[in-house]
Amino acid sequence: MAKAKTVFVCNACGYETPRWMGKCPDCGAWNTLEEEVRAPEAPSGAGKRSPLPVNFTAPQRLSQVETGEQIRTSTGIGELDRVLGGGAVAGSLVLVGGDPGIGKSTLLLQVSHNLANQGKTVLYITGEESPRQVKLRAERLGADAEKIYVLPETDITVLEAAIASMKPDYVVADSIQTLYDPNLTSAPGSVSQVKAVTSFFLRIAKGEGITVFLVGHVTKEGAIAGPRVLEHMVDTVLYFEGERHQLYRILRSVKNRFGSTNEIGVFEMVDTGMVEVKNPSAMMLSRHTRGASGSAVFCALEGTRPMLVEVQALVAKTAFPAPRRTVNGVDYNRAMLLMAVLEKKLLYPLNSQDVYINVAGGMRLTEPAADLAILAAIASSLKDQPLPDDTVFLGEVGLTGEIRGVPNGDKRVMECRKMGYNRIYLPHHHASQKVEGVELFSVRHVAQAFATIFKK
Incomplete structure (x- = not known):
């Protein structure tokens, strides 16, 4: 019977090695190798070729592919729509990163309120806060909509069942570092867990046509925590810039499969949430x-x-x-x-x-x-x-x-x-x-x- 094996994975770049090292040989970061226990792989029959699955998709000519029309929905916040390329695209996976307290959760709760007012169903997954805390923030922001559902859960198997039963139009996951796959032995926030959770939401977004917003923590260098492959898996990566003690925030797109990566959104943090700045020149x-x-x-x-x-x-x-x-x-x-x-x-x-x-x-x-x-x-x-x-x-x-x-x-x-x-x-x-x-x-x-x- 195969035994579980132990590997050391770099939490900055995802490099794997069978033994611990002080410095990652791939990205050069120090003290980033973490121990993970991998479950044994199922033995495969030698010399046998597995049959094609039932849902096998045959290749087709590129000229025969139907592009259709990208369905965009306004988030109700003009500056965010500008950065997204005109609005949120149905079935897209959007990653929002930034320093703690800079306004990521505040902005996405305002977006949830605006989408719910348009008749959309929004599932807000909170892995860091209780529903009571989310409710208090919603009351402060004036975002108490009937079609916003709050789910305080971190197990993705439970999330999969909830999404399958609700069939929401939009999902907000706050944050991806707190969610985990119970089939993996590593802790939440580790390299393998972040990759597994992102793959889960990618399957939900592309398979069900649900737009998913992910909140990501950042490291002290300002990059989103987790393996670099995380940014490659999602469709859009947005970064909040600015000091948490200042009033103004800049939302910048560093990756966007549905729009330009040169646009920025300018916001001002006030008591009632994030307010878009219409005239950045006057503000600066x-x-x-x-x-x-x-x-x-x-x-x-x-x-x-x-x-x-x-x-x-x-x-x-x-x-x-x-x-x-x-x-x-x-x-x-x-x-x-x-x-x-x-x-x-x-x-x-x-x-x-x-x-x-x-x-x-x-x-x-x-x-x-x-x-x-x-x-x-x-x-x-x-x-x-x-x-x-x-x-x-x-x-x-x-x-x-x-x-x-x-x-x-x-x-x-x-x-x-x-x-x-x-x-x-x-x-x-x-x-x-x-x-x-x-x-x-x-x-x-x-x-x-x-x-x-x-x-x-």
Whole structure:
């Protein structure tokens, strides 16, 4: 009779090894190998070929496949619909991750309320909270709908029976790390359990056409806990960004089989739940102090949405041989590259200065179009000279100091005009663009731009 075997599985990447090791040889993480006991496999008959199953599906030509129409349902929250690509797709599996207390459960309870008001049946599976706690949150959010059913259960065999009897339109599982398959000996939240639970919900979503929302915990690095294969199994992965102690939250799509991965949703956390922010530019610049040195405004483009953000820099003389560099909201290596351009091409003495860079509002800028705004903020702080009011800086900066073009420049300019910013520094590639009421400064090099900005 076959015996159960013990394996060690990395809870970060899913790597398996028969013995314990301090460092995972696959992903390089330390102390992530956990012991799991595997049930013995059933012996298979040697030399015998199993017959085809009754529900065997024969291959068909790709040209014969009927695509049909994707059925989307609005969640009742415009910002979430934007990130999902226009609404929730029937039979999709959506994973929502984020730090504890950032608003994942709050948002999904609001979504459940909106869907129930549309006549949909929603099953809310709570593995971490009691029905009483969910009820109290629902009363606070005003989400007390008759067609929301709460099930405090973590065993997926019980969940399968409940879903089969109810046949809900939507299922919310909060959270996937608390659910388990009783056929496995490992603890809930382990690699094998997370994979088994995700496979169960994937079968429910695709087989029954039920839309499933999964809540996932995140690690201290910000990634969703569990094996990386978890994100590959689901259709959509959404991340909440922002600090739990701040009012504003950003919902970003990092994977979406039914829409773009460049869109973001902006929310504000209030007493009554998550409120969508219709005008993110006004929100990001709500505390912008005009006339202060070290502050520059940049128009970012998140998907199809232009958004004005404030880039701040503080340059102070250092008392140590090695100056300090602290960057928040911008890639660190990119910031070091830009500071090197200032030192080499414009002879700015940054080697004796501490430099701190921050993007206000908790935003993270990844596009190189923010280069000119970052350099303008650093130069403004170093000279202790404020930048001109109502001015926006656009442009990628090369290693020789040249300013390169940015995509969708016309859309960014129109957003600047809408928000009352009528002076825009942008690459010379956009020199032919004319906008009434907006003064465009076409520049080819950083030195040319700074000669216009800092006239003294």
